[in-house]
Amino acid sequence: MNEGTSPMSKAPDSSRITIFDTTLRDGEQSPGASMNLDEKLRIASVLEAMGVDVIEAGFPIASEGDFEAVNEIAKAIKGAAVCGLARATRADIDRCAEAIKPALRPRIHTFISTSPLHMKHKLRMEPDDVLAAVTTSVTMARNLTDDVEWSAEDGSRTEHDFLCRCVEAAINAGAGTVNIPDTVGYALPDEFAGLIAMLFNRVPNIAKAVISVHCHNDLGLGVANSLAAVGAGARQVECTVNGLGERAGNAAMEEIVMALRTRQDIMPYSSGIKTEDITKASRLVSAITGFTVQPNKAVVGANAFAHEAGIHQDGMLKHAGTYEIMTPESVGLSKSTLVLGKHSGRHAFAEKLKDLGYGEMGDNAVQDAFKRFKDLADKKKDIFDEDIIALVDDQVLRADDRIRLSALEVLCGTKHQPPEAELSLEIDGEEKSCKATGDGPVDAAFNCVKELFPHDANLQLYQVHAVTHGTDAQAEVTVRLEEGGRTVNGQGADTDTMVASVKAYVNALNKLLVKRGKKGL
Ligand code: KIV
Ligand code: ZN
Numbered sequence: 001m002n003e004g005t006s007p008m009s010k011a012p013d014s015s016r017i018t019i020f021d022t023t024l025r026d027g028e029q030s031p032g033a034s035m036n037l038d039e040k041l042r043i044a045s046v047l048e049a050m051g052v053d054v055i056e057a058g059f060p061i062a063s064e065g066d067f068e069a070v071n072e073i074a075k076a077i078k079g080a081a082v083c084g085l086a087r088a089t090r091a092d093i094d095r096c097a098e099a100i101k102p103a104l105r106p107r108i109h110t111f112i113s114t115s116p117l118h119m120k121h122k123l124r125m126e127p128d129d130v131l132a133a134v135t136t137s138v139t140m141a142r143n144l145t146d147d148v149e150w151s152a153e154d155g156s157r158t159e160h161d162f163l164c165r166c167v168e169a170a171i172n173a174g175a176g177t178v179n180i181p182d183t184v185g186y187a188l189p190d191e192f193a194g195l196i197a198m199l200f201n202r203v204p205n206i207a208k209a210v211i212s213v214h215c216h217n218d219l220g221l222g223v224a225n226s227l228a229a230v231g232a233g234a235r236q237v238e239c240t241v242n243g244l245g246e247r248a249g250n251a252a253m254e255e256i257v258m259a260l261r262t263r264q265d266i267m268p269y270s271s272g273i274k275t276e277d278i279t280k281a282s283r284l285v286s287a288i289t290g291f292t293v294q295p296n297k298a299v300v301g302a303n304a305f306a307h308e309a310g311i312h313q314d315g316m317l318k319h320a321g322t323y324e325i326m327t328p329e330s331v332g333l334s335k336s337t338l339v340l341g342k343h344s345g346r347h348a349f350a351e352k353l354k355d356l357g358y359g360e361m362g363d364n365a366v367q368d369a370f371k372r373f374k375d376l377a378d379k380k381k382d383i384f385d386e387d388i389i390a391l392v393d394d395q396v397l398r399a400d401d402r403i404r405l406s407a408l409e410v411l412c413g414t415k416h417q418p419p420e421a422e423l424s425l426e427i428d429g430e431e432k433s434c435k436a437t438g439d440g441p442v443d444a445a446f447n448c449v450k451e452l453f454p455h456d457a458n459l460q461l462y463q464v465h466a467v468t469h470g471t472d473a474q475a476e477v478t479v480r481l482e483e484g485g486r487t488v489n490g491q492g493a494d495t496d497t498m499v500a501s502v503k504a505y506v507n508a509l510n511k512l513l514v515k516r517g518k519k520g521l
Contacts, residue, residue, distance in 0.1 A: 007246045010200050010207040011233040015269045017260065018210065018236040021047050021253060022056040023285060025071070025085055026214075027244035032460065032480055033289040033485045036511055040069045042077060043241075044297055045186065046284055050277035052253075053105060056238075059085040060099035061092045065515075067099050074103035081105035081147060085183070088112040088137035096480055097144035108141040109179075111151035114158040114166050127162055133147045134166050138173035149177035151214065156182040156192060163195075164202045171203070182225055185218025185248060189228035196232035212236030215251045215396045217243060222251035227259055230269055241285040242293055242300065254299040254331065262326050277333040278500055286504055290478035290489040340388075342377040346370050356385060368396055379495045380472045390467045390474050390493040394503070401454060401510045403427050410498050412441040423448035423502065445502050457483035457512055464497060477504040486515045 022360050027033060028062070035043070040057070047055050057073040058066040074082045082103040083319050086092035088110055091170045100106035112133055113428055114125070125133070134150065141148040150170035152158055158166075165179050180199070182192060196213070200206055201249030213220040213229040224235045226232045243252035244420050257273045283301040305328040309312050314462040340348060349370050353361060376391060377383055398484070404426040412419035420443035421502035424433040434451045443461065461480035466473040488511035492503025 003443075004060075010021050010233050012207075015234060016235070017230060017269050017271045018053045018212070019051075019253065019257065019271050019273055020054040020056065020083070020212065020236050020238045020239065021255075022050045022214075022238050022250065023047070023240040023244055024073070024251055025056040025058050026238075026246060027285070027289075028058070029246045030244050030249065030289070030291065030485055030488070031293060033244060034489075035288055036488070036514060037065070037069050037072060037234040037286045037300050041072060043281075043284060043288065044077055044276065046071045046281050047160060047241075049272040049274070050281055050297070051272040051274050052080050053272060054081040054083050054236075056085065056109060056284075057084045058099075061086065061095040062517070067223050069094065070096075070099040071102065074106065075107055077106050081107045083107035083109050083149065085109045086137075086141070088133045088141060093137060093140045093144065098474050100145070106146050107147040107177075109138045109149040109151065111143050111179075111181075112137065113151050115154035115155040115165060116159065117428070118154045119155065131162075131169060134169045135173045138170050138175045142174035146176075147181055148175050149212065151179040151181055151212075153181060154183045155180040156187040156195060157184070160195075160198055160202075164199065167199055167203050167209075167239055169203055171205045171209045175209060177212050178206075179212035179214050179236070179238065180229075180234075181214035181238075183214075183221075185216035185222060187218075187225050188430060189221060189224045193228035193232040194226040196234050197231045200233045210235050212238060214238035214442040215249060216246065217248040217451060220248070222249070223255045223259065226251045226256055226284075227267065230260075230267065242291065242297075242298065244285065244289065244291060252298070254282060258299050258326055258331065261330070275330050276332040287476065287478070287491055288489065290480050290491075292463065299326075305333060307449045313466055331362055340373070340377070340383055341375075341381075344377075347465050351390065352385075352388060354387060356392075364397070376474075376495065380474070382470075382472075386467045387474055390476055394491070401507070402513055403506050405499070405506055406431060407433075408445065408499055408502055410441045411444060412444075419444045421445040421448050421498075423452065424505070425449070425452050427453060427477055441498055442501050445498055449502065449505050452463040453509060455483070455509065455512070457509070460487070461489075462501070464501070466494065468520060475500040477501045479504040479508045481508045481512060483516075486512065488512050488515060 012105045026097050045053055059071040059250055060067040060070045063112040070084045084100045086096035117451040119130055138150050147405045170178055211234045213226050215225040238246050238478050239253040239256055240250040241253055244248040293300050307316050311325045334365050372391050406424040406426050409422045419436040419441040420437050432452045434448050436447035438447045460482050463478045465476045467476050474493050474495050476493045477500040481488055488508050490504045490508025492500040
């Protein structure tokens with residue numbers, strides 16, 4: 001008998017898919033994607049506003065920083081459940097429960113490996129002991145909170161009989177959600193759907209829990225496997241913005257949500273996601289982590305709605321449906337709108353800020369942003385929404401900085417060899433200046449920063465991205481620094497690429513200072 005594909009006896013009636021976002025936990029596990037508390041709070045608030053059902057905010061036992069992030073997100077978020085991850089141990093579960101306590105809807109997500117390979121080599125535990133740990137850990141978690149999710153790590157490579165027994169035990173112990181991860185991205189869509197259908201057919205108490213999936217993208221099948229599982233009865237999908245995550249990442253939230261929205265004919269399921277916020281979330285996560293989105297990435301890539309071939313452009317002019325299966329507006333990609341000019345007033349600017357989602361800014365911050373907008377309008381003729389977003393984000397980033405850029409002059413080009421930079425920084429209120437040369441203008445400017453503020457951090461990434469088109473576009477620079485195992489990403493935006501570069505470097509240093517937790521220099 002094909003145990004997986006026979007008709008499902010206990011498949012759920014509901015067509016609502018719970019979107020569980022793990023950008024802040026699995027996503028942050030991408031090497032180099034570390035985020036600070038403020039950045040995590042900003043992402044969590046965008047996820048909440050876009051209608052994510054569950055935000056996995058971190059792994060509280062992993063570090064003090066992780067605990068604090070989960071705890072602060074639990075305090076701040078009201079519109080989504082806030083979840084923390086815990087292994088199957090008392091210490092993990094207690095720490096997780098403490099971190100999520102302030103949440104309106106707290107969830108503990110506890111997991112243990114169930115595949116033969118993981119049990120033997122990673123856990124060094126016998127299957128019976130793992131099975132007992134499932135019951136103990138879920139029971140422990142249920143004694144601390146009502147909403148408990150249990151995951152079978154490496155579930156897709158677990159023997160079916162054993163997986164059924166573990167799932168049944170987790171549900172008996174009180175898990176309201178049971179997650180089946182394809183931890184190493186090994187499954188194929190039909191096979192994975194078969195696994196989920198098998199559970200619906202064989203686990204006697206399965207109707208008491210929501211079945212969830214968590215698919216990694218090692219073979220590029222994370223989204224396909226997740227959707228196949230939905231077809232087989234899964235009603236929670238775990239995913240991340242831009243597909244961030246361990247190794248090749250997780251299933252991308254924007255792709256899952258847009259596939260559900262676009263193919264209602266085949267998949268009549270709904271999510272609570274406001275898809276118009278997708279672009280905003282994607283850009284925020286990309287700017288904070290320094291992980292750029294490839295231009296041809298589905299849904300959020302720069303070319304996802306671009307039509308280059310003449311035949312395509314002709315078709316689009318006659319009927320957009322010829323080459324467009326979803327509209328740019330449906331993912332929040334408005335045509336770049338020329339917003340304001342040099343002569344625009346403060347009132348129009350404040351209205352624009354509200355339109356762009358910055359309604360909560362105080363009067364002083366609006367005034368400051370307006371002044372910066374006027375400076376930008378003096379340098380750049382056409383100002384677009386993207387310019388305003390970069391300008392405001394740049395201002396928010398620098399609010400509590402101890403090191404600030406005061407002045408920069410760079411001499412370079414064919415007649416100025418080696419390139420030379422003259423830089424002034426304000427460090428804890430004190431103005432310091434120096435001159436340095438380098439292998440290029442960026443190197444010269446960064447050498448100045450190192451001279452003014454000596455440090456041993458290694459530069460791991462230097463990346464420049466144009467905010468809009470044209471040679472007068474603002475440059476958005478990301479700098480990644482690593483020091484003693486700590487990684488930070490700094491950002492800077494300016495019409496002058498050199499200024500944006502130094503701002504990004506200085507921003508990364510400011511973040512390192514916060515991570516070091518030092519008072520003095
Ligand atoms: O990939 C995985 O198995 C996980 C679990 C902890 C859910 O991230
Ligand atoms: Zn994972």
